[in-house]
Amino acid sequence: xxxxxxxxxxxxxxxxxxxxxxxxxxxxxxxxxxxxxxxxxxxxxxxxxxxxxxxxxxxxxxxxxxxxxxxxxxxxxxxxxxxxxxxxxxxxxxxxxxxxxxxxxxxxxxxxxxxxxxxxxxxxxxxxxxxxxxxxxxxxxxxxxxxxxxxxxxxxxxxxxxxxxxxxxxxxxxxxxxxxxxxxxxxxxxxxxxxxxxxxxxxxxxxxxxxxxxxxxxxxxxxxxxxxxxxxxxxxxxxxxxxxxxxxxxxxxxxxxxxxxxxxxxxxxxxxxxxxxxxxxxxxxxxxxxxxxxxxxxxxxxxxxxxxxxxxxxxxx
Amino acid sequence: xxxxxxxxxxxxxxxxxxxxxxxxxxxxxxxxxxxxxxxxxxxxxxxxxxxxxxxxxxxxxxxxxxxxxxxxxxxxxxxxxxxxxxxxxxxxxxxxxxxxxxxxxxxxxxxxxxxxxxxxxxxxxxxxxxxxxxxxxxxxxxxxxxxxxxxxxxxxxxxxxxxxxxxxxxxxxxxxxxxxxxxxxxxxxxxxxxxxxxxxxxxxxxxxxxxxxxxxxxxxxxxxxxxxxxxxxxxxxxxxxxxxxxxxxxxxxxxxxxxxxxxxxxxxxxxxxxxxxxxxxxxxxxxxxxxxxxxxxxxxxxxxxxxxxxxxxxxxx
Numbered sequence: 361x362x363x364x365x366x367x368x369x370x371x372x373x374x375x376x377x378x379x380x381x382x383x384x385x386x387x388x389x390x391x392x393x394x395x396x397x398x399x400x401x402x403x404x405x406x407x408x409x410x411x412x413x414x415x416x417x418x419x420x421x422x423x424x425x426x427x428x429x430x431x432x433x434x435x436x437x438x439x440x441x442x443x444x445x446x447x448x449x450x451x452x453x454x455x456x457x458x459x460x461x462x463x464x465x466x467x468x469x470x471x472x473x474x475x476x477x478x479x480x481x482x483x484x485x486x487x488x489x490x491x492x493x494x495x496x497x498x499x500x501x502x503x504x505x506x507x508x509x510x511x512x513x514x515x516x517x518x519x520x521x522x523x524x525x526x527x528x529x530x531x532x533x534x535x536x537x538x539x540x541x542x543x544x545x546x547x548x549x550x551x552x553x554x555x556x557x558x559x560x561x562x563x564x565x566x567x568x569x570x571x572x573x574x575x576x577x578x579x580x581x582x583x584x585x586x587x588x589x590x591x592x593x594x595x596x597x598x599x600x601x602x603x604x605x606x607x608x609x610x611x612x613x614x615x616x617x618x619x620x621x622x623x624x625x626x627x628x629x630x631x632x633x634x635x636x637x638x639x640x641x642x643x644x645x646x647x648x649x650x651x652x653x654x655x656x657x658x659x660x661x662x663x664x665x666x667x668x669x670x671x672x673x674x675x676x677x
Numbered sequence: 678x679x680x681x682x683x684x685x686x687x688x689x690x691x692x693x694x695x696x697x698x699x700x701x702x703x704x705x706x707x708x709x710x711x712x713x714x715x716x717x718x719x720x721x722x723x724x725x726x727x728x729x730x731x732x733x734x735x736x737x738x739x740x741x742x743x744x745x746x747x748x749x750x751x752x753x754x755x756x757x758x759x760x761x762x763x764x765x766x767x768x769x770x771x772x773x774x775x776x777x778x779x780x781x782x783x784x785x786x787x788x789x790x791x792x793x794x795x796x797x798x799x800x801x802x803x804x805x806x807x808x809x810x811x812x813x814x815x816x817x818x819x820x821x822x823x824x825x826x827x828x829x830x831x832x833x834x835x836x837x838x839x840x841x842x843x844x845x846x847x848x849x850x851x852x853x854x855x856x857x858x859x860x861x862x863x864x865x866x867x868x869x870x871x872x873x874x875x876x877x878x879x880x881x882x883x884x885x886x887x888x889x890x891x892x893x894x895x896x897x898x899x900x901x902x903x904x905x906x907x908x909x910x911x912x913x914x915x916x917x918x919x920x921x922x923x924x925x926x927x928x929x930x931x932x933x934x935x936x937x938x939x940x941x942x943x944x945x946x947x948x949x950x951x952x953x954x955x956x957x958x959x960x961x962x963x964x965x966x967x968x969x970x971x972x973x974x975x976x977x978x979x980x981x982x983x984x985x986x987x988x989x990x991x992x993x994x
Contacts, residue, residue, distance in 0.1 A: 372754045373720050379750075399750035400717035403690050423783040429750045433696075433716035436742045437689045454782040461778040465771040466740040467818060501784060 361387060361510055361561055361668045362677065363586065366404040367396075368626045368660045370590045370605070371426050376634065377662050378404055379426035380627060382565060382586065384508060390414035393490070395506060395565045396421055401430035402437050407663065412438035413445070416487055420451035420479075421567025422503035428455055432462045439470050446473035450485065450494070452502050453478055479504050489513070491560070495578040497569035499604040505566040507578045512561075512670065514538070514554040521553055561668050568627070570604045572614035579618050583672035586660070587611045588627035592644045595629065612649035612657070622674040623653060626660035635659075678704060678827055678878055678985045679994065680903065683721040684713075685943045685977045687907045687922070688743050693951065694979050695721055696743035697944060699882060699903065701825060707731035710807070712823060712882045713738055718747035719754050724980065729755035730762070733804055737768035737796075738884020739820035745772055749779045756787050763790035767802065767811070769819050770795055796821050806830070808877070812895040814886035816921040822883040824895045829878075829987065831855070831871040838870055878985050885944065887921045889931035896935050900989035903977070904928045905944035909961045912946065929966035929974070939991040940970060943977035952976075 366381030373379050379398030383405075386392060391414050394401070405412075415438070420428050428451070438447070447470075449455070456476040462468045477485065480502070485492040489511045497503040516536055526532070526548060534541040534550070541548040562582040564575060572587060579585055590596075590605035608625060615623040625645065635642040642659055649657055656674060658666065667677045683698030690696050696715030700722075703709060708731050711718070722729075732755070737745050745768070755764070764787075766772070773793040779785045794802065797819070802809045806828045814820040833853055843849070843865060851858040851867070858865040879899040881892060889904060896902055907913075907922035925942060932940040942962065952959040959976055966974055973991060975983065984994045 372757055373723065375723050378720070399747065400720050403695070403717050403720070406690065406692050425749055425753045425783065425785065428783055429753075430716065432742055433746045436746075440689050454784075458779060458782040461782065462775060465775040465778065466742065466745055467771075468742060 361385065361508075361563070363563065363584070363624070363666045363668070364408060364410070365626065365660045365662055365664050366401055366408075367398050368628060368662055368664075369426075370588070370627045370629050372630060373398075373400065374630045377628070377630075379430075381430065382626075383408070383410055384563065384565075385410070391416050391488070393508070394418045396427040396567070397430040397434055398426045399429040399433075402434040404662065405434075412441050412443050415447065417448040417450065417485075419492070419506045419565075420449070420455050421497075421505070421565075422499060422501050423452055423454045423458075424501065424568065427567065428458075431455070431459060432466075432468050435459070435470050435474070436468055439472065443472050446475055448475045448477060448485075448487075450477045450479055450482060450492070450506075452504065453480065493578070495564075495575060497567055497574055498571045499568045500602075503567040503569055503604075505564055505569070505575055505578055507582070508563045508565065509560040510562075512556055512558040514556055517553050517555045526553070558670055559672075561670070561672060563668065568604060569606055570601060572606055572611045573617075575614070576618055579620055582620060583668055584622040584624060584666075584674055585615060585620050586624045586626060587615075589625040589645055589649070590627055590629050592640065592648050595631070595640065608645045608648040609652060612651075612653035615655060616653045620655055621672065622656045622658075623649070624658045624660050624666065625649060628659075678702065678825075678880070680880065680901070680941070680983045680985070681725060681727070682943065682977045682979055682981045683718055683725075684715050685945060685979055685981075686743075687905070687944045687946050689947060690715075690717065691947045694945070694947075696747075698747065699943075700725070700727055701880065701882075702727070708733050708805070710804075710825070711735045713744040713884070714747040714751055715743045716746040716750075719751040721979065722751075729758050729760050732764065734765040734767065734802075736809070736823045736882075737766070737772050738814075738822070738882075739816060739818050740769055740771045740775075741818065741885065744884065745775075748772070748776060749783075749785050752776070752787050752791070753785055756789065760789050763792055765792045765794060765802075765804075767794045767796055767799060767809070767823075769821065770797065810895070812881075812892060814884055814891055815888045816885045817919075820884040820886055820921075822881055822886070822892055822895055824899070825880045825882065826877040827879075829873055829875040831873055834870050834872045843870070875987055876989075878987070878989060880985065885921060886923055887918060889923055889928045890934075892931070893935055896932075896937055899937060900985055901939040901941060901983075901991055902932060902937050903941045903943060904932075906942040906962055906966070907944055907946050909957065909965050911961075912948070912957065925962045925965040926969060929968075929970035932972060933970045937972055938989065939973045939975075940966070941975045941977050941983065942966060945976075
C-alpha cells in the first residue's frame, strides 16, 4: 500500500503546496482511494500515474473548502474520461447535498452512479480487502479520521486441517478459495481453516483536529498516522484555539504516548517556508515533533510517496 | 489594458493548460476583471502579479464547470487574504444560487459583500471608465459574451470653449474635472465641453459558442475578439454539433467578415498537441484560421499576456 500526497497546505494553496488530498494506492492493479479533495486535486493527479478509472472510493474528512472544493471538477472530469463504474463517496452531511445542488444549478454531469455514505452513519465499509472505519475528531465543524485496515490474503491452516483429519486434495482446494466443503456428510467450513498469517496493515488518516488523543482507539495497532500539524506551539498559542487545529508538539506527543511507529505530519500553514529558510520554516515543525517523538517522522510534501511494507514498515519511495 | 490568459483548455485541465479564466488588467493601478473562473483559477493567479484585493468584478459566461467551478475556492481565498471590498459577480442564472448553496452546505465564508447581477438582466454595467454589456451566444446552456469598452479620459474642447467665449481660468478648471460652472448667470455644462479624443478600447470576450455571427453587433468597432475554437473543422464534423462549439475556420471567417483587426483563439480541445507536434496539433488550428483571416491572429496559451494600446493595436508582452 502506498500513500501519495496530492496536497499538504492548510486553507489556501501556495506555489509549492496544494490544498488537501491524499491517495492510498493498492500494491497490485490500479485501484486507489482518495482522502479529501481540495480544489485542483484533479490537476495534481495529472502529474501521477493514477487514473479516474481506478478510483475505488472517496473519503471526505470535513466540509471545509480546502478539503472538498475539488469534488465537482474531479467528478466531471471522470465522466469526460469515460468512467462508468459507480463511485462511493463517504462524507459528512452537506457534501452529498452540495454535489446534488451543483448538479442541478451548474450542470455537474456524472453518467456513472454516485453512492453516498454519510460519515456519521458509517459502521464499517469493506471494499475488497480494505476495511474502513470513521473516528470523530474535534474541529470547528464535524471532522473525521478514516482508519484503513488492509487485510492480507488468508491461507490454509494446514496444521489444523491435518489435526482434524481433513485429507489433502479437492477439499483443501475448495477451502483455499474460501468455499465450504463436505467430508463424509459433515460440513467443513472455510472460515475455520483459513487464517491471516500477517496482521492487517493499518493506516489512520486524520482530518483537521485540535485533539489528537481522540484517535487513541483508532491508532491501536496502526502502522501509520497521517495528521495535520497546521502550526508550531508558538503560533498556535498566538492564533488561539478558535481555529480548531493541532500544533506539531501536540500530535507528536500523542504519537509517542500510543507508541505509533510512523507519523506523517501534513496540512501546514503557508507561513512555514521550506526547510533551510529562516524561521518560521518546516525546520521548526520538525524540531518540535522530533523533540518528543522517537518513532519515524516525516513531513509530507506534495507528490511525496510512501510505501507501507507487509511488515508494517514505512519508507519514502 | 492587458489580457492575461489564466486557462485555455476546453472541458478538462491538461498538464499545459488550465480550464478557462481570463484577466483584464488596467494600465494604471492594480485593478483587474476576471472573465470565467474554472477550477484552479486561484492557483494560476499565484503565478501572476494579480491580487485578490485588486479584483473589481467577475464575469461568468455560462454555467459549465470548466468556466465556474473555481469560484468557491477563489472567493474563500480572497476572504483569507483579508478582502473587505464588496465584489460584483455577473453570471447567468444558477451561479448565484450555487454559491449560496455552497455557503450553506460546505461553509463558504465571505466577510465581504457579494453583489450578484444576472447576466440576462444586464443592460450596461459601468465600473470607473469601463462599460460592459452582455451578448447572447448559442451553446448547450445559455452562454454570453461580454463586451468591455474602456473609455479614455475626457479632455476639454478648447476650440468650442473659445468659440463660445468661455474665458480661461477657474471655469475651465471646473469643467476639466467634470463639474458644471456658471458664467454671467448662465450655466456652463461640463458635458458640452468635454470630449473623448480617442475612441474607447473595445474587447469582446466570448463564452462557449457555436455561432460566432451572433457577435456581429458586439464586434462593431471592437479591437479584439477572444473566442473559443475548440476544434478544427475536421474534428468538428466528426463530433457533431451537439456540443455547441466552434471550429477555428468558423470563427476566423466571421472575424474576417466583420473586419476585426485582432483575433485571439482559445479553449482548445486537449486532443491538440503543442505546435510542432504531429497532427492534431495547434498548427492545424492556426492554419485553418490563417487561411481565411487577414487580421492579426493569436492562439492563446496559459499566462500569455497581450497589451491593447491606446490606438487599439494589440501585441504580446
